[in-house]
Amino acid sequence: MPQPPKRLTPSNSALDLFGSEVRRYRVLADHSIKQLADKIPYSPSFIGAVERAESHCERNFAEHCDNTLDTRQALAHLHDGLFGDKKDGFPEWFRKWPGVEEDAGTLKVYEPQVIYGLLQTEEYASTLLFGDREAIEARMARQAILAREAPAPPRLVYLLPEVALWYDVGGRQVMEVQLQRLVEAVGPRLSVQVIPNGAPHPGNQGTFTLATMPDGEEIGYVETAARGIMMDRRKDISKLKDKFDAMWTQALPVNMSVDLINNTIEEKWKT
CATH class of the missing domain: 3.30.870 (Endonuclease; Chain A)
Known part of the structure; x- marks a missing residue:
C-alpha cells in the first residue's frame, strides 16, 4: 500500500506553509504529483520535496503551478510574501x-x-x-x-x-x-x-x-x-x-x- 502523505504543519515555517498550499491546490485540481510533473518542467521528486517542506523553490515553480492548477496566481503571491522573491534574509x-x-x-x-x-x-x-x-x-x-x-x-x-x-x-x-x-x-x-x-x-x-x-x-x-x-x-x-x-x-x-x-x-x- 502507498504510504500516506506526510502530515504538514503550516505554522512550523515558511517552507511548511508554502508546501502545504502547493499540495492543497494540487489536490483541489485532482492532480497526482506525477500528473502535475507531466505538465510543468519539474520532476515528481522535486514537487514532492517542495510539498513536504524539504526543498526550496524558485518563483518560477510557483508560476508554473499557478498556470497548471488555475490558482489565479495564488502560489506566486504567497511565494512573494514568504520569501520576498528570494530577497529577504540577504544583506x-x-x-x-x-x-x-x-x-x-x-x-x-x-x-x-x-x-x-x-x-x-x-x-x-x-x-x-x-x-x-x-x-x-x-x-x-x-x-x-x-x-x-x-x-x-x-x-x-x-x-x-x-x-x-x-x-x-x-x-x-x-x-x-x-x-x-x-x-x-x-x-x-x-x-x-x-x-x-x-x-x-x-x-x-x-x-x-x-x-x-x-x-x-x-x-x-x-x-x-x-x-x-x-x-x-x-x-x-x-x-x-x-x-x-x-x-x-x-x-x-x-x-x-x-x-x-x-x-x-x-x-x-x-x-
Whole structure:
C-alpha cells in the first residue's frame, strides 16, 4: 500500500506553509504529483520535496503551478510574501546577486575558506549564519537553481583549496555530511575541483564568482571583509578570469578531487 502523505504543519515555517498550499491546490485540481510533473518542467521528486517542506523553490515553480492548477496566481503571491522573491534574509548589497545566479548560463566560483553557499547543507549553513532562520532559508532557496529542469541549471565550476576541507564548521557529523554533499553534487553540469595543499596559486585574496549570462554578458561578484561587490567592467572581469584560469591549472581533475574529498572524510570527519 502507498504510504500516506506526510502530515504538514503550516505554522512550523515558511517552507511548511508554502508546501502545504502547493499540495492543497494540487489536490483541489485532482492532480497526482506525477500528473502535475507531466505538465510543468519539474520532476515528481522535486514537487514532492517542495510539498513536504524539504526543498526550496524558485518563483518560477510557483508560476508554473499557478498556470497548471488555475490558482489565479495564488502560489506566486504567497511565494512573494514568504520569501520576498528570494530577497529577504540577504544583506542589502547581496540582493541583486541571486537573480544573476538564477539567469546565468555558467558560474565559475572560487571559495577559499568555507564551502560555497549553493552547495552548503542546511546544518553547515546554520553554523555559519549563527542559526538565523531567515538567512538560512534564503541561502537554501538559492540552491533551487541546481535542481531545476527548465531552463537547464547553470554550468557550475567550483574551485576550492584543500584546506577548506579541513576547517571545522559545526563538528564532525556536520562536516562529514557536508563533504558527502560535495561528492554527490558532481555531475554533467557541476564540477568540484580541489587545489592540493601547497600548490602555488593567486587565490588567497578572497572569494569571487564569475557569471556568464546567456547573451554573453559577464558579471563578477567579489567578497571583501565589509561587503560583497558586483562588477561588470571589462578590465575587472579580465583580472578575475585570469586569476580563475591560473588557479584552474593547479586544481586536480574532478575524479581525483572526489577521491581526495572521500579520503578527507574517512581520515578526518568520519563519525
